[in-house]
Amino acid sequence: MSDKRLLLEVKDLKVHFPVYAGIFQRKIATVKAVDGVSFTMYRGETLGLVGESGCGKTTVGRTIINITKLMFHDAEITGEILYHMPNGEVIDFANLTKKKMRPYRSEVQMIFQDPYSSLNPRMTVQQIIEEPLTIHRPEMSKEDRRKRVLMLLDRVGLQAEQGGRYPHEFSGGQRQRIGIARALATNPDLIICDEPVSALDVSVQAQVINLMLDLQEEFDVNFLFIAHDLSVVEHISTRIAVMYLGHIVEYGGSEQVYFNPTHPYSRALLSAVPQADPDSGRATRTILEGDVPTPLNKPTGCPFRTRCPIARPDCANGFPSFEEKESGHWVACPYVEAGVEA
Amino acid sequence: MGTEPTYHDSQKIPEGAQSDGRLQGELTDTNLSANDNEKKDKAERKKKDDNQSYWRLVRRQYKKNRPARVGLWIIMFFVVTALFADFLANNKPIICKYQGTWYVPVVHEYLVGIGFSSWGKEEFANDKWKELDYDVSIWPPVPYTSRDNDLDNSFVAPFQTGDHSHYLGTDQLGRDLLAGLIHGSRISLSIGIVAMGIATLIGVLLGVLAGYFGGWVDIVVSRLIELFLNFPVFFLIITIVAFYQDSEPNALIFLIMAVIGLTGWMNIARLARGEVLRVRNMEYVTAAGALGFSSPRVIFRHVLPNSLAPVLVAIAFGIAAAVLTEAALSFLGFGVPPTVVTWGSMLSEARGNVYAWWLAIFPGIMIFLTVLSYNLVGDGLRDATDPRLKL
Numbered sequence: 001m002s003d004k005r006l007l008l009e010v011k012d013l014k015v016h017f018p019v020y021a022g023i024f025q026r027k028i029a030t031v032k033a034v035d036g037v038s039f040t041m042y043r044g045e046t047l048g049l050v051g052e053s054g055c056g057k058t059t060v061g062r063t064i065i066n067i068t069k070l071m072f073h074d075a076e077i078t079g080e081i082l083y084h085m086p087n088g089e090v091i092d093f094a095n096l097t098k099k100k101m102r103p104y105r106s107e108v109q110m111i112f113q114d115p116y117s118s119l120n121p122r123m124t125v126q127q128i129i130e131e132p133l134t135i136h137r138p139e140m141s142k143e144d145r146r147k148r149v150l151m152l153l154d155r156v157g158l159q160a161e162q163g164g165r166y167p168h169e170f171s172g173g174q175r176q177r178i179g180i181a182r183a184l185a186t187n188p189d190l191i192i193c194d195e196p197v198s199a200l201d202v203s204v205q206a207q208v209i210n211l212m213l214d215l216q217e218e219f220d221v222n223f224l225f226i227a228h229d230l231s232v233v234e235h236i237s238t239r240i241a242v243m244y245l246g247h248i249v250e251y252g253g254s255e256q257v258y259f260n261p262t263h264p265y266s267r268a269l270l271s272a273v274p275q276a277d278p279d280s281g282r283a284t285r286t287i288l289e290g291d292v293p294t295p296l297n298k299p300t301g302c303p304f305r306t307r308c309p310i311a312r313p314d315c316a317n318g319f320p321s322f323e324e325k326e327s328g329h330w331v332a333c334p335y336v337e338a339g340v341e342a
Numbered sequence: 343m344g345t346e347p348t349y350h351d352s353q354k355i356p357e358g359a360q361s362d363g364r365l366q367g368e369l370t371d372t373n374l375s376a377n378d379n380e381k382k383d384k385a386e387r388k389k390k391d392d393n394q395s396y397w398r399l400v401r402r403q404y405k406k407n408r409p410a411r412v413g414l415w416i417i418m419f420f421v422v423t424a425l426f427a428d429f430l431a432n433n434k435p436i437i438c439k440y441q442g443t444w445y446v447p448v449v450h451e452y453l454v455g456i457g458f459s460s461w462g463k464e465e466f467a468n469d470k471w472k473e474l475d476y477d478v479s480i481w482p483p484v485p486y487t488s489r490d491n492d493l494d495n496s497f498v499a500p501f502q503t504g505d506h507s508h509y510l511g512t513d514q515l516g517r518d519l520l521a522g523l524i525h526g527s528r529i530s531l532s533i534g535i536v537a538m539g540i541a542t543l544i545g546v547l548l549g550v551l552a553g554y555f556g557g558w559v560d561i562v563v564s565r566l567i568e569l570f571l572n573f574p575v576f577f578l579i580i581t582i583v584a585f586y587q588d589s590e591p592n593a594l595i596f597l598i599m600a601v602i603g604l605t606g607w608m609n610i611a612r613l614a615r616g617e618v619l620r621v622r623n624m625e626y627v628t629a630a631g632a633l634g635f636s637s638p639r640v641i642f643r644h645v646l647p648n649s650l651a652p653v654l655v656a657i658a659f660g661i662a663a664a665v666l667t668e669a670a671l672s673f674l675g676f677g678v679p680p681t682v683v684t685w686g687s688m689l690s691e692a693r694g695n696v697y698a699w700w701l702a703i704f705p706g707i708m709i710f711l712t713v714l715s716y717n718l719v720g721d722g723l724r725d726a727t728d729p730r731l732k733l
Contacts, residue, residue, distance in 0.1 A: 062628075070631040073557055105634030118625035122396055122647040131643075132633045166396070182629070 006084045007190060007222055008041040008064070013079035013094065015059050017072060019296070031295050033059045035246035035303075036079075036319070041190075046216070046223040048237030048254060050230055050269070054292060056246040057226045058113075061192040064224065065108045066093050066101045083108070086189060106136035106186035113195040115175035119167035125178050126163035129153070132185045152181040155218065156211060173204035180212065184219055193225045197232060209236055230273050234258040242266045245303040246295060247319065252329030262331045265304045302333070310335055400651070403726035410722020413715040420712060424528040428452075431484035431521035434471040438479035447471065448482070484509070484518060488525035488683040492516030500700045511700040513691055519700060522683045523708055529684040530712060533599050533668040534661035540603025542610055542657055549614025550649075554622060554641055563615070567608045575605040576667070580676045591679040598677060602664050610656050617649030624648070651727035658720030662713040669709050685709050 015034040018027045034056040041047045049057045062068045068075050081093040083104065091104060112118035119128055129149045133140055140148070150160050156177040167175055176196060183191050193212070197205040209232060216223060227233045233240060233254070240257040242250040242265065250263040261270045268286040288307050293299055299306050305315035312335065322330040325337065404410055429436060434447040440463075447466070453459035461467040465474055472485070485507060486492070492508075493516050500511040500519070510519040552563035579601045586597055621627060622645060630640045671677035672686025673693075680687070685705040692702035 065632050067628060067631045071628060102634045105632070110629065110632045112625045112629060114625055118629050120626040120630075120644050120648070123643075131635070135633065135635060135639075179629075182633075 004042040005044075006040065006082075007043045008084070008224070009080070009082040010040070010060075010064070011038050011080040011082070013037045013060065013063065013081060014077070015056070015063050015068060016076040018074055018076065029296050030076075032246050032298060033295055034063065035295075035298070037243070037246070037248050038079075039241055039248060039251060041222065041224065043222060045238035046225055046236055048233035048240040049224065049226045049243060050228065050233050050240060051243035052228060052269070052292065054295070055243045056295070057228075057243050058194055060243075061110065061194050061224060061226050064093060065105075065110050065192055066096055067110075069095075070098070083190070106132070107189045108192070109183040109186070109188040109190070110192045110194060111176075111179050111183050111196045114199055115172050115179060116199075118179050119175055119182075121167055124164050124166055125153070125158070125170075128167070128178060129163075129181050129185050132182060136186045148185070149181075152184055155184075155215065156181045171204075172200050173208060176200060176208055177211065180208075180215065184215065184221070187219065188221060190222050190224065193223055193227075195227050196225075198227060198229060205232065212236065230258065230270060242269065245292060245298060247303055247332070249304065249332045250330070251322070252326075252331075256326065256329040260326075260329075262325050262329065262336050263304075263333050264308050264310055264336065268309075400723075400726045404722050407722045407725060409718045410725075413718030413722065416711055416715040417719065420527050420531060420715075423524055424531050427524045427528055428482075430482055431486060431488070431518070431524040432482045433469070433485060433487050433490050435476065435479040435481050439477040440474060440479075442477070484521050484524065486518035486521040488517065488522040489681065490517060490521070492518070497695070497698050499698075500704075510704055511698070513688070513698070513701055514695060517683070519688070519704055522688050523685070523704060526683050526685045526688065526705070527708070529595065529678060529682065530665050530668060530709070533595070533602065534665045534712075534716070536596075536599040537602035537606060537664040538657050538660045540600060541607040541660060542653070543607075544604070545607035545610025546614050546646075546650075546653060548607070549611035549616075549653075550618050550641060550646065552611070553615040553618025553649075554637075554645060560615075563611065567611055570605065570608050573605060576670070578605060579667070579671060580674070583671070583676050587679075591682050595678050595682065598668065598671065602667055606660055606664065609660065610653055613652045613656050614649060617652055618645055621645050621648045651723075655720050655724040655727065658716050658723055662716035662720070665709065665712050665716070 013034055014032070014036055017031040017033060019029040019031060020026065021028045037056075037060055039047065049060060051057045059068065062071070063077060064081055066081075068077060077094055079094055083091050083093055085091065085107070093101070093104070093108075096104075123131075126146075126149055129152055130145050133145045133148060137145070149163060153160055153163055158174065158177055158181075162170075162174075167178065170178065176199075179196075196212070197208050200208060212223065213236060215221070223236070225233060225236055237254045239252065240250075240254045241248045242257065242261075242263065244265045250257060250261065250266045257266060258270070261267045264286075268288045271286045286309060290307050293303070293306055299316070301316040301318055302308070302311075302320050305311040308315065320332045320334055322332050323334060325331050423430065428448050428451070432448055434451070436446070436448050438445050438447065445466075450459065450461070454461060492512060495508060495512055496514050496516040498508045498512045498516075500509065502508075502511075508518050508520070510523070512518055513522075548563045548566070552560040579598065582601050583594070583598060586594060589597070627640060627644055630644045635643075668677060668684065669686035669689065672684045673690040675687075675690060677686055678684050685708050688705040689702060689709075692698065692705075695701060
């Protein structure tokens with residue numbers, strides 16, 4: 001792949017939420033939800049963003065489509081989010097005002113985690129899917145819009161007559177399909193999938209994942225796939241980034257990270273994935289001690305050092321730099337080697 | 343994947359069975375109706391369910407609540423009474439043939455009132471309808487208006503029909519009590535509705551702004567609510583009314599409505615704010631933001647429709663409170679001008695004539711029924727929009 005075309009470059013992204021207290025509402029602390037995240041996405045590949053709850057992966061996704069500020073007015077966002085449009089134009093989404101962002105909203109979309117709360121219960125499915133079109137494709141006639149909604153319903157595996165129904169009449173998997181149809185309505189370039197299947201039954205998960213893979217091809221759309229379920233991410237992603245406490249700690253091809261996790265945190269995370277075959281003989285099972293430190297008061301240096309099985313005193317001196325352990329496989333830990341158990 | 347769950351022989355679905363959140367609205371519904379003829383019910387519902395919206399669910403839930411239904415009927419009865427008050431109690435015939443010509447005096451009166459027509463005949467303009475010789479005449483069931491003095495028949499007790507027809511008796515000036523009740527329903531109902539209309543407008547607007555935008559808007563609105571809650575509303579109204587005692591009767595009535603409304607929005611604003619705060623954090627509002635919808639669109643299409651149910655309940659209770667406030671004001675003599683008869687002013691007349699029990703009992707019953715009905719409706723709405731029914 002020599003002519004990899006850039007899609008998204010995130011450079012040193014920091015998202016901090018100030019905490020206020022007291023009668024004068026003084027700022028007493030900062031939640032560093034995302035604290036210096038950088039990665040690049042190329043067209044045609046799916047990036048999987050993995051990490052446990054509270055590690056900031058959802059915040060990264062929300063910040064990329066620029067809705068963090070809408071939800072939390074006082075969020076402090078620094079860094080760059082460079083979106084490369086198909087025509088070569090480059091836009092920095094970070095701190096783009098609501099108005100200036102609007103033209104790009106039809107290019108970047110999001111699929112949400114909770115299929116029960118992500119659809120407006122007072123609107124029919126038809127209205128839900130049609131609404132983005134009325135905003136972003138005002139030139140379309142009513143009939144065209146209706147046709148496109150029917151086409152989308154068909155593509156996500158719903159029947160046309162279900163368009164007149166309300167979200168509560170559908171199952172979780174069907175609702176998530178509606179959410180996917182809504183995200184696809186304006187024919188976007190990039191879709192942020194924020195744990196799209198973690199609220200679904202395992203059997204339904206597979207259906208939805210496969211549907212997404214089919215649609216990715218058909219609609220020529222790129223996915224940034226956020227999840228905590230590694231096996232799901234491995235299935236859908238070309239590359240995987242592992243996040244811990246607001247930092248990316250490991251970054252590489254999906255097989256590299258999944259079959260050859262190198263950072264101590266990734267190893268612990270991977271070893272927690274249940275195996276169907278008891279004799280598959282995973283060598284070790286790393287069980288982490290303690291809880292994730294609060295992002296209010298993070299450890300100095302490597303964020304993982306408080307729970308790291310191989311931590312050394314000098315881990316406290318600054319965030320470790322990324323080292324390329326094998327081709328395209330970057331790890332933020334100087335004390336591990338790819339393929340060698342620590 | 344089927345959309346319709348099939349409960350072939352479900353007796354009762356236990357609470358825990360809903361924990362998967364799947365089609366909760368229907369589950370709850372089935373649960374409640376589980377006892378009575380299930381199968382018929384189910385088949386019927388299947389037909390209706392095809393396009394069921396939230397309000398349809400609420401309506402069905404509401405209908406199951408007998409007191410709430412009765413309350414709604416009573417209110418509807420009062421509304422009809424108020425609308426047709428002039429046809430129910432009037433000192434002129436509804437239809438009459440006088441000197442060879444047909445007249446519809448009650449309707450004619452409206453036209454004269456707005457200046458579209460004139461009475462033409464002097465005996466009509468003099469309001470001496472009862473002394474005329476008609477060829478044919480159909481009279482309203484109560485042949486008096488609320489203002490007609492009948493000094494020969496003062497303090498007639500109820501149900502004593504002589505050659506008059508004062509069914510519920512008269513007061514000191516011989517004014518018919520039933521006519522007063524019928525015409526008084528207009529004031530009571532319109533005070534409740536207009537006052538709460540004003541309160542709802544202000545309350546929802548401020549509440550939604552505070553909840554949706556947060557920050558300093560929220561701080562300002564919240565402090566404003568607290569400020570207004572500290573007003574001794576009743577005394578404020580008395581003071582204001584005292585200042586404008588001499589103005590036009592209709593203007594004064596509207597002033598009272600406006601004051602009750604302007605001092606009664608806090609509860610609604612607080613509820614609306616709380617609901618909006620809840621709905622604002624739902625993912626569909628985030629999704630609307632991600633889709634680039636404008637703030638007004640998000641507010642009116644996504645936030646408001648999902649946060650109005652509790653406000654509706656507050657409005658029902660608020661109307662009841664407004665009716666009571668007006669009655670209390672009139673009772674104290676600070677309310678509507680003396681020429682306008684309301685239930686409250688009728689009560690205040692009873693104060694001076696304790697032996698004329700009917701003057702206290704009947705208006706009291708009317709106020710009681712109205713307030714009770716609105717409270718029942720509010721209760722019913724609260725139950726019908728209960729979050730367990732939420733979709």
